[in-house]
């Protein structure tokens with residue numbers, strides 16, 4: 001069978017063999033439970049987990065203690081939004097987000113709407129960009145959270161994180177960003193960008209599926225969250241459940257490799273994207289670029305083919 005070329009790396013990526021290799025010993029030899037505090041099987045993996053936490057934190061300008069491991073970005077987004085909404089409900093019940101967020105942000109917001117919260121969806125221009133003035137004007141006394149993604153998973157448009165962070169910090173509102181598509185691809189610094197909560201996942205950066213993290217700021221301001229699951233009190237009570245040690249080790253390795261290669265990969269992928277775009281537009285008519293022409297993820301090209309039905313096009317090339 002002749003397989004088509006897989007180009008949807010915004011949906012998922014294969015695991016880098018170097019990542020698999022790093023994970024292997026933790027399935028068999030070093031299988032301890034990181035929460036087993038009273039013997040060496042536990043201590044050994046606890047150390048490995050803490051090193052991974054530091055390394056993942058460092059990649060986004062955070063401390064290891066600010067990293068909460070989850071099952072992926074869906075859970076991170078749910079924990080950030082539902083956790084903040086519940087904890088700060090006495091302060092207010094208003095949240096600001098955008099209509100082009102991932103479902104893992106939009107759906108928890110809809111769930112909150114059912115419980116009496118109010119959600120403002122910002123307007124988008126034709127490139128998928130928000131208007132910073134509208135964001136500033138939408139913040140009210142009862143606003144508790146602004147959730148805006150770093151890079152869009154379909155059209156690739158980047159949000160101006162630094163400018164958003166300036167506004168939210170000045171107004172004293174927490175800023176969450178779903179940075180699943182951006183971490184390891186473009187520089188992210190939670191200090192410089194004044195980000196208070198950040199979601200990420202390993203499987204979009206050549207790591208394994210089912211492991212992710214939520215960055216939760218510890219100071220200036222200290223972010224508080226209500227857990228969405230209850231149990232053994234792991235992850236400082238924010239996310240109970242035995243740690244996925246193999247996943248965590250793989251996640252840290254994948255991110256480390258992405259950070260090492262970020263600059264060269266961005267250049268290589270932008271070049272490949274440009275080449276594909278130029279070849280297609282030079283040989284075919286009615287092709288339209290979706291998303292911002294320059295403020296976009298280096299690996300993302302999103303096109304509309306005029307007068308062709310999407311499904312038929314997919315069938316034709318696969």
Ligand SMILES: *Cc1c(COP(=O)(O)O)cnc(C)c1O
Nearest residue numbers: 072073074102104153178180201
């Ligand atoms: C893939 C993706 C998610 C979901 O991540 P999972 O780890 O698969 O739950 C959330 N947000 C964005 C922007 C994504 O691209």
